[in-house]
Each structure stands twice: as C-alpha cells, then as structure tokens.
Amino acid sequence: xxSKIPFLNLARFPEPVKEDLRSKFDQILDKGIFSGSDEVLxxxxxxxxxxxxPHVVSCANGTDALEMALRALEIGIGDDVIVPAMSxxxxxxxxxxxxxxxxxxxxxxxxxxxxxxxxxxxxxxxKAIIPVHLYGKMVDMETLMAWARKRNCKVIEDAAxxxxxxxxxxxxGMYGDMGCFSFYPSKNLxxxxxxxxxxxxxxxxxxxxxxxxxxxxxxxxxHIIIGRNSRIDTLQAxxxxxxxxxxxxxxxxxxxxxxxxxxQLKALDWLKLPLGLESPSHNVHLFVISTTFxxxxxxxxxxxxxxxxxxxxxxxxxxxxxxxxxxxPKSLKMSKEILSLPLNPWLSDEEVYRICDVLRRFKF
Numbered sequence: 001x002x003s004k005i006p007f008l009n010l011a012r013f014p015e016p017v018k019e020d021l022r023s024k025f026d027q028i029l030d031k032g033i034f035s036g037s038d039e040v041l042x043x044x045x046x047x048x049x050x051x052x053x054p055h056v057v058s059c060a061n062g063t064d065a066l067e068m069a070l071r072a073l074e075i076g077i078g079d080d081v082i083v084p085a086m087s088x089x090x091x092x093x094x095x096x097x098x099x100x101x102x103x104x105x106x107x108x109x110x111x112x113x114x115x116x117x118x119x120x121x122x123x124x125x126x127k128a129i130i131p132v133h134l135y136g137k138m139v140d141m142e143t144l145m146a147w148a149r150k151r152n153c154k155v156i157e158d159a160a161x162x163x164x165x166x167x168x169x170x171x172x173g174m175y176g177d178m179g180c181f182s183f184y185p186s187k188n189l190x191x192x193x194x195x196x197x198x199x200x201x202x203x204x205x206x207x208x209x210x211x212x213x214x215x216x217x218x219x220x221x222x223h224i225i226i227g228r229n230s231r232i233d234t235l236q237a238x239x240x241x242x243x244x245x246x247x248x249x250x251x252x253x254x255x256x257x258x259x260x261x262x263x264q265l266k267a268l269d270w271l272k273l274p275l276g277l278e279s280p281s282h283n284v285h286l287f288v289i290s291t292t293f294x295x296x297x298x299x300x301x302x303x304x305x306x307x308x309x310x311x312x313x314x315x316x317x318x319x320x321x322x323x324x325x326x327x328x329p330k331s332l333k334m335s336k337e338i339l340s341l342p343l344n345p346w347l348s349d350e351e352v353y354r355i356c357d358v359l360r361r362f363k364f
Contacts, residue, residue, distance in 0.1 A: 005342055005351045007307040008186055012346035024238045039238040046244055051171040053199040055206035058232040059213045062160040062182025062196040067094040068212045069156045069178040069198060072205050075100050079127040084113040085315040085331040087132040091158050092316045104317040106328040112139050118147055128154040133162035133172050136285030137276055141167055141175035163189050164251050164283035173199045183240060188285055189247050191236040250345040254284040257343055257352050261287055264356035286311060287343040293364045294337050304358045309340045
C-alpha cells in the first residue's frame with residue numbers, strides 16, 4: 001500500500017524546529033506575559049530588517065492588516081477601490097467592511113491584476129488599488145506605481161502570499177503606500193496560529209496603525225480614534241521569531257522542488273506550468289498548474305494518494321455577497337483549470353518525483 005502524500009502537513013516540522021518551538025513556549029509560559037512583550041518588539045525589528053522597512057506594525061492576521069490599511073488611509077464611504085477578480089476573498093471583503101466599493105478587474109494569464117485594464121475601470125471616485133501578489137508572484141510594481149502616482153491613487157499591496165519575494169531588490173509590500181502580510185500557518189513563513197503585519201514608510205501612518213490595532217489608544221486608557229482589537233498574540237510572535245532563521249533554507253528548498261516539477265513536467269503539452277518561479281520576485285508559495293482536464297486530473301491524483309488543492313474555485317465577483325454583472329473571462333477560465341500541487345519544504349525528493357510520475361501517467 002502506497003503512503004499518502006499530503007498537500008501540506010505541518011506536523012512534518014523537523015524535530016530540531018519542534019524542540020525550538022517547545023522551548024520558546026516554555027520561556028513565554030515562565031515569563032507569564034501573554035500579550036505584548038519583548039517578543040512582539042523583536043519580531044517587528046526582525047521583520048523590518050528582512051523587508052528593509054522603517055516601520056512594521058504587527059497585528060492579529062492578514063485580513064485585519066488589509067482593513068486597517070484602508071482605515072489608516074481614510075478610505076471609506078463613497079470611495080472606490082480596485083481589486084483583482086481572482087484572489088482570496090479578504091481582498092474584497094475588507095473594502096466593503098470600511099464602507100467603500102470594490103471595483104473588480106480581470107486578471108492576466110498569471111492570475112495577477114491586469115495592468116492593461118486599469119484605465120477602463122478608474123473613475124473620479126477611485127481612491128485606492130489593492131494589487132495581490134497571487135501565489136507569491138509579484139505584480140509589476142514599477143508600472144503600477146507610475147500609473148497610481150499620476151492619479152493620486154493609494155496603493156495597498158496584498159502581500160499575504162508573498163513574504164520573501166523581491167522585485168529589483170525591493171520587497172513585496174514595500175513599493176506601495178502600505179504592504180500587508182499574513183503569517184497564517186500555511187504561508188511560507190507561518191505562525192502556529194493567526195498572525196499578520198503591515199509595513200509602511202510613513203511614521204505618522206505607522207503610529208495610526210498602532211492605535212487602530214489597539215482600540216484607538218495612543219497610550220493606556222487614552223482613546224483618540226475608533227480602533228479594534230488586533231494585537232498579535234505573544235506566543236505567535238515568539239514562534240515566528242523561532243521560525244524566521246529557518247526561512248532562507250526553506251525558501252531554497254521550495255525553489256529546488258519547483259525546479260524538479262518544471263524539469264519533469266515540461267514535456268506534457270496538455271499542462272500549463274507556472275512562469276517566473278526562478279525569479280526573486282516569486283517566492284513559490286504555491287505551484288499552480290493549469291489544464292482543461294483539471295477535475296479528472298485531481299481525481300486521478302487522489303486515487304493515487306496525492307492530495308491537491310484549488311486556489312481558487314470561483315472569482316470573487318461571482319460570489320453571492322460580491323455579485324458584479326461584468327464579465328471576467330480570464331479569471332473565470334483560470335478558476336476552472338487551476339490545480340495546486342504539493343509544494344513545501346518538508347516534501348521528500350522521492351515524493352516529488354512520484355507526483356511527477358503519476359502526472360505523466362494521466363490519460364485523458
């Protein structure tokens with residue numbers, strides 16, 4: 001009986017990593033400080049150094065990061081915000097939560113916001129745009145920033161999937177007015193629960209974000225704006241401090257596995273492989289293939305004990321809370337054909353080659 005290859009199994013953390021995490025838990029437990037503390041300050045410092053950001057504001061999760069970015073820039077009722085039709089739902093959800101209107105735009109062949117369509121959707125009400133670095137591949141940010149600056153349009157980068165991606169040596173999140181990160185456990189750098197962060201270059205915006213995440217307080221019991229409770233958990237900050245030193249090696253492993261896939265599957269003319277994985281501007285968060293035989297292939301892989309996933313099965317403007325009568329042909333086509341193969345640092349070479357062998361045996 002062949003063993004199952006999971007899409008992602010976080011129990012596969014190497015034992016030395018598990019020991020480091022257990023040790024960190026014990027340290028925090030012995031200190032008895034479970035909100036705030038030096039762990040949070042250390043995390044923000046280390047993230048700032050890695051991302052080359054002067055201001056890092058940690059928070060509870062990536063969705064809160066996006067919503068607080070909009071609030072800090074005073075985007076709200078009567079404003080339009082351009083968002084890609086293909087993304088995780090948070091990108092559009094937060095726009096509605098602040099009272100603004102999401103203006104959906106179709107994606108290009110890579111699933112990224114199609115820059116060629118921007119002039120077709122921009123209006124006098126357009127106050128911001130949220131480019132999503134989908135699957136870890138960065139949008140062409142220099143082109144987007146030039147377009148946005150001419151129109152006085154704020155740019156909030158949804159870099160939830162792109163920690164570790166750099167374009168022209170500038171990190172994802174550091175081109176726009178603000179960048180938003182998620183450290184959900186499945187991310188390239190993931191906590192052991194929910195966690196997120198924002199980055200920006202403007203000190204006054206950073207101070208406003210700190211108030212927004214902590215009930216609008218400028219100091220204890222002095223509330224000067226309407227905020228929320230979105231402080232990062234001390235334990236999660238501590239765990240991220242443990243995991244960050246391993247990140248570089250794990251990224252190298254992701255790139256290595258991706259190259260095996262590319263080399264082994266390039267002869268399959270019925271299969272479209274992702275582009276740009278070797279570039280620093282792609283952090284290889286997901287390895288997403290595309291085929292008109294997606295559903296049959298997914299079933300075939302399942303029968304051969306290989307787990308896969310679909311990111312995402314429906315464009316956001318086709319979901320009932322976000323209904324948009326316009327057509328988004330590329331996003332719709334993509335949603336029907338994409339399939340994510342297992343890709344994480346804990347896959348063995350043997351497992352990756354087995355996945356490739358099964359794919360080569362698929363008949364349609």
